[in-house]
Amino acid sequence: MSRTLFSLVFTALVGFSTLVGTASAQESADLPDPHGIGLREAATPVAEEIHIFYDAILVPMKLGISFFVLGLLVWVAVRYNKKANPEPSKFSHNTPVEVAWTVIPVLILLIIAVPSFELLQVEDKMPDGQVYEYEKQSGTLFGFENDFPEARMVNKKRHIEVAAVADSGERRLLQPGRDYDVEGLGDPQVTVKLAEALPGSEHLMIRAGRTRVGKKKVLGVFGSDRSEIVPAPSITIKATGFQWGWKYSYPDFGDYEFTALMLSEQEAGKDLYRFATDNDIVIPEGETIRLITTAEDVIHSWAMPAFGVKIDAIPGRLNETWFYTEKKNTYYGQCSEICGKDHAFMPISIKVVTREEFEAWVDQRREDEGLEPMFGQQNLAAVQGGASVQAALK
Ligand SMILES: [Cu+2]
The missing domain is CATH 2.60.40.420 (Cupredoxins -  blue copper proteins)
Structure with a gap:
């Protein structure tokens, strides 16, 4: 199957599974829906990651495999029945086919294994993110100590989340590059430089750490990353x-x-x-x-x-x-x-x-x-x- 065709089929299946997911969305109370066919609505970033794994990887795969096997069954029943094929061939081996039915399932299992091991690790590993809330001020420089163990020091922009918090508690995520810059990544002291001071109704909150959990790109390629840093x-x-x-x-x-x-x-x-x-x-x-x-x-x-x-x-x-x-x-x-x-x-x-x-x-x-x-x-x-x-x- 050519690459374009593969990605077309994949996109169609992801679209279908998303539809199924939306159709089964729950009302406010977290109870199972007697007519639902999707998962219960996710309330934590871990559950969101599980849902993405299920909706975007497992469901398309099982649908694809089911339809493929069904197609094979129909093809064999129509093309090779006694009437259509009175003289059956007598070969007993076909090396390319045997290699294919060994290698393809191995690849499928690998595609399932990699994100599921990552998920298991996320569920098992206690988050260690730090939250720093700053009092309302008109300045643009905000610092924090990078006092994580050496192997988990904040050393990438991805390890920092900067948000403006309104009095109501609502968080507005700021964009790196556009709204702020970071200095001192990997050093004991990290400084966040805002492009402009926050309005008086908001204060700054910085989350730092490597525990990023939540919706991530499917297989690292498809969709968008909506993961967040989870505090200890x-x-x-x-x-x-x-x-x-x-x-x-x-x-x-x-x-x-x-x-x-x-x-x-x-x-x-x-x-x-x-x-x-x-x-x-x-x-x-x-x-x-x-x-x-x-x-x-x-x-x-x-x-x-x-x-x-x-x-x-x-x-x-x-x-x-x-x-x-x-x-x-x-x-x-x-x-x-x-x-x-x-x-x-x-x-x-x-x-x-x-x-x-x-x-x-x-x-x-x-x-x-x-x-x-x-x-x-x-x-x-x-x-x-x-x-x-x-x-x-x-
Ligand atoms: Cu029990």
Whole structure:
């Protein structure tokens, strides 16, 4: 097949898979669509990378292979049936064909293997990006210390993201070359030089680091790069699976643990039954969470489709992964390792809120445990897990 023809077919298939992806886009609540054929909407950069891998590489490949094999079957049935071909040939070998059916599948597997290994590494490796926020000022020079380990020093423009942040929290990404220049890449001190000072309503935020995650070019060639630098984790959550529910602790915020058990059908309502729990995990938006999993009795698996996370919870072992989301919502997942008779009844629910709401929730938790508040924002309405389930549906 000529190169142009190949890229034409490829583009058509990518287009088709994108269409399928859009058709199955979800409404606000993160629930499976009974009629959907795509993946649950991505809420983290890792999930976005998984979706690109699936939509742009795996789906076109499996469609291409299926249609190719179907075509061969039809061709053989029509061209070589007894009527059309009464005298069958008697050869038993064809070296070019045998080489082709060995080499082509190897190439296909390689095309799948390279991006999937990269994905596995992204999911496994804890991000180490740094975020620097600067107070509002009229200057154009902003510096930070390049204090990463030597092998991960910021030494390319790609390792820096510069954004103007409005009072509302909205981020406007600045363009290197046009809006700013960087000096001192690879040196202990890096300076960002803005082309012009920011308006008074915005302040500067610089993200630095090599952990770039999110939509990247397909096979390094097709499409655009929308990856972002992910900051190092600021919160650790430990999830312990047991027959049949989950226990969570937030070691950064006090020595206590709470359980999250499935709500009954009456409590949860029809749509959220088997998704809602009596205690949501609550996390702040825009912060990286380190998740540690383990189990008390048998192997469970903590899975959150919208986050692209699935990690085994094994008795006597700690597994570690991470997630980062900027999309406020309530997300639902389930135990994904058959773990006994009530395996289907140990859902996982995560509520992503603002930092202020998160702090209020932490203080509420601490109060329930008889501890002093940590952030002292008692006046803020506490975000109660579980009780907010119906609100999340709206
Ligand atoms: Cu389980």
